[in-house]
Amino acid sequence: DAGVTQSPTHLIKTRGQQVTLRCSPKSGHDTVSWYQQALGQGPQFIFQYYEEEERQRGNFPDRFSGHQFPNYSSELNVNALLLGDSALYLCASSLGQGRHFGPGTRLLVL
Amino acid sequence: AQSVAQPEDQVNVAEGNPLTVKCTYSVSGNPYLFWYVQYPNRGLQFLLKYITGDNLVKGSYGFEAEFNKSQTSFHLKKPSALVSDSALYFCAVRAPGAGSYQLTFGKGTKLSVIP
Numbered sequence: 025d026a027g028v029t030q031s032p033t034h035l036i037k038t039r040g041q042q043v044t045l046r047c048s049p050k051s052g053h054d055t056v057s058w059y060q061q062a063l064g065q066g067p068q069f070i071f072q073y074y075e076e077e078e079r080q081r082g083n084f085p086d087r088f089s090g091h092q093f094p095n096y097s098s099e100l101n102v103n104a105l106l107l108g109d110s111a112l113y114l115c116a117s118s119l120g121q122g123r124h125f126g127p128g129t130r131l132l133v134l
Numbered sequence: 135a136q137s138v139a140q141p142e143d144q145v146n147v148a149e150g151n152p153l154t155v156k157c158t159y160s161v162s163g164n165p166y167l168f169w170y171v172q173y174p175n176r177g178l179q180f181l182l183k184y185i186t187g188d189n190l191v192k193g194s195y196g197f198e199a200e201f202n203k204s205q206t207s208f209h210l211k212k213p214s215a216l217v218s219d220s221a222l223y224f225c226a227v228r229a230p231g232a233g234s235y236q237l238t239f240g241k242g243t244k245l246s247v248i249p
Binding site: 069072114123127 | 178
């Protein structure tokens with residue numbers, strides 16, 4: 025049984041560009057959350073998707089948007105990239121209380 | 135607003151000795167509390183959670199945590215540390231009730247187990 029998978033593993037972009045990160049949840053999980061983990065910090069909640077709708081959003085600007093597909097997979101889109109967007113982006117899937125995290129996508133913005 | 139504090143950036147312990155990683159929280163209502171571990175260049179791995187019930191929670195790899203409501207703490211413990219326990223540990227809280235889904239994490243504590 026595959027756990028949470030994320031792609032790509034690493035990504036380099038320049039300021040002003042746009043990026044799309046992808047997440048496939050653990051089998052049987054219907055909810056996907058996205059977190060940003062800056063270097064030396066704990067993960068920060070971006071948003072959560074359930075039934076293809078954004079259910080809750082953290083304190084992130086509108087440049088961060090997402091989508092959930094009928095198969096429960098999800099995308100995180102970030103527009104107009106800033107240097108400060110460089111971080112590890114974690115996807116977590118859940119069914120109930122538990123959260124299973126993927127390995128993350130490391131984004132570097134130059 | 136909910137928050138988590140992990141007062142120690144780093145904890146060093148000798149192999150075989152007991153370890154404690156501290157966590158305090160702030161949230162309205164009865165909290166849902168979690169501990170995760172992160173190895174270098176990896177995602178977060180779930181260790182244990184407290185939702186309700188017994189204040190002593192047992193989790194993976196011999197770890198346990200004690201929920202103390204009066205002190206708003208949820209310290210992670212292990213009776214005998216292994217070198218392989220060396221990693222970054224995160225405490226997280228979630229507020230109870232419908233409409234609250236986010237986990238709020240502490241900044242993390244780096245645990246180093248010395249052979």
